[in-house]
Amino acid sequence: MVQSTTEKTQNLEELIGEISRYEQIVNQWDKNQQVVVERLKEAIESLHKEALTRLIKTLKKEAFPALQEAVEDELVYGVLRYHELIKPPTPSLKQRIEQALETVRPGLKSHHGDVELIAIKLPDTVEVKLVGTCSNCPASTLTMKQGIEQAIKTYCPEITKVVSVNHTVTYTGEKIDSPFATSQEVGWVALARVDEIPNGGILPLEIEGLKLILVRKDNIIKGYRNSCMHLAMPLDTGEVENGILTCLHHGFKYDLETGECLTSPGMFLEAYPVKRSGDKVLVKLA
Numbered sequence: 415m416v417q418s419t420t421e422k423t424q425n426l427e428e429l430i431g432e433i434s435r436y437e438q439i440v441n442q443w444d445k446n447q448q449v450v451v452e453r454l455k456e457a458i459e460s461l462h463k464e465a466l467t468r469l470i471k472t473l474k475k476e477a478f479p480a481l482q483e484a485v486e487d488e489l490v491y492g493v494l495r496y497h498e499l500i501k502p503p504t505p506s507l508k509q510r511i512e513q514a515l516e517t518v519r520p521g522l523k524s525h526h527g528d529v530e531l532i533a534i535k536l537p538d539t540v541e542v543k544l545v546g547t548c549s550n551c552p553a554s555t556l557t558m559k560q561g562i563e564q565a566i567k568t569y570c571p572e573i574t575k576v577v578s579v580n581h582t583v584t585y586t587g588e589k590i591d592s593p594f595a596t597s598q599e600v601g602w603v604a605l606a607r608v609d610e611i612p613n614g615g616i617l618p619l620e621i622e623g624l625k626l627i628l629v630r631k632d633n634i635i636k637g638y639r640n641s642c643m644h645l646a647m648p649l650d651t652g653e654v655e656n657g658i659l660t661c662l663h664h665g666f667k668y669d670l671e672t673g674e675c676l677t678s679p680g681m682f683l684e685a686y687p688v689k690r691s692g693d694k695v696l697v698k699l700a
C-alpha cells in the first residue's frame with residue numbers, strides 16, 4: 415500500500431524521536447558504556463554503508479533514473495549524505511556569486527553601503543551595483559577591485575570580468591574618509607588616490623556635474639574631460655590598449671599621454687592639470 419506524504423512524515427518523526435530517546439538514555443550512562451554503544455553504532459553504520467554502496471553501484475548500472483528519483487526523498491538523501499555516498503549539490507554560478515558577495519557585505523555595511531548582483535553575462539562577466547554610501551564614495555573603485563572583484567573571482571574562477579554598473583565616482587566634496595579630503599590649495603581638489611587609478615587604465619570621476627577621467631601609466635597621471643570629441647559621448651566605457659583609448663561608441667582613438675585624437679590628428683581632449691600630493695591625486699578645476 416502506498417504511504418501518503420503525511421504518513422511518511424509521521425513515520426520519519428517517530429524514527430527520529432526514537433533515536434533521540436535512546437541517545438538521551440545513553441548520555442546518562444558512564445563513559446565506558448557510552449564507548450561500547452558508540453562502537454556498536456559505528457559497526458552497524460559501517461554495515462549499512464557497505465550495503466548502500468553495493469545497492470547504489472547496482473542501481474547506477476541497472477536503474478539510474480530510479481536511483482535519482484529515490485535520492486529526491488529527503489530521508490534517502492539525508493542518509494546517503496550522512497554516509498558520504500553522495501556529494502552535496504554543486505551551487506549554481508548565481509549562488510556562488512551571492513556567497514562571494516556575502517563575504518564582502520559586512521565590510522560594506524560597516525560603511526553604510528551594500529552591493530547588488532545586477533547581471534551574469536556568460537561566459538565570464540558579472541555586473542554588480544554598489545548601493546548606499548558605497549555608490550558615491552570616492553574609494554568605490556578600490557572597493558570594487560580589492561573586495562568585490564576578488565571575492566567573486568575566488569568563488570567563481572570562471573568569471574574574469576567584474577563590472578560595476580555605477581562605476582563613475584561622484585565626488586560630493588564631503589570629507590568621506592580623510593584621504594579624499596579637498597586640498598587646501600586654491601583650485602586644486604583631491605579627487606582620488608593614486609592606487610585607485612588602474613595602471614594603464616581609466617578612473618572616471620564626477621565632481622559638481624563635471625565628468626572627468628583620470629588615466630595613469632605608472633607614475634604619470636593625466637586628467638581629461640570625459641567627453642569624446644566626436645559626439646561628446648562618455649569615454650570611460652571605451653577600451654584602453656597600450657595607452658590608446660578607443661571610444662566605445664564609434665571608434666575614435668586617443669593617445670592618453672597627450673590627449674590627441676588619433677582619428678582626427680591635431681584635436682585634443684580637454685585636459686585638466688593634475689599633480690600628486692603623497693598618494694593623493696589633485697586636479698585643478700578652476
Ligand code: FES
Nearest residue numbers: 642644645661664
Ligand atoms: S562619440 Fe566617441 S566615437 Fe563617436
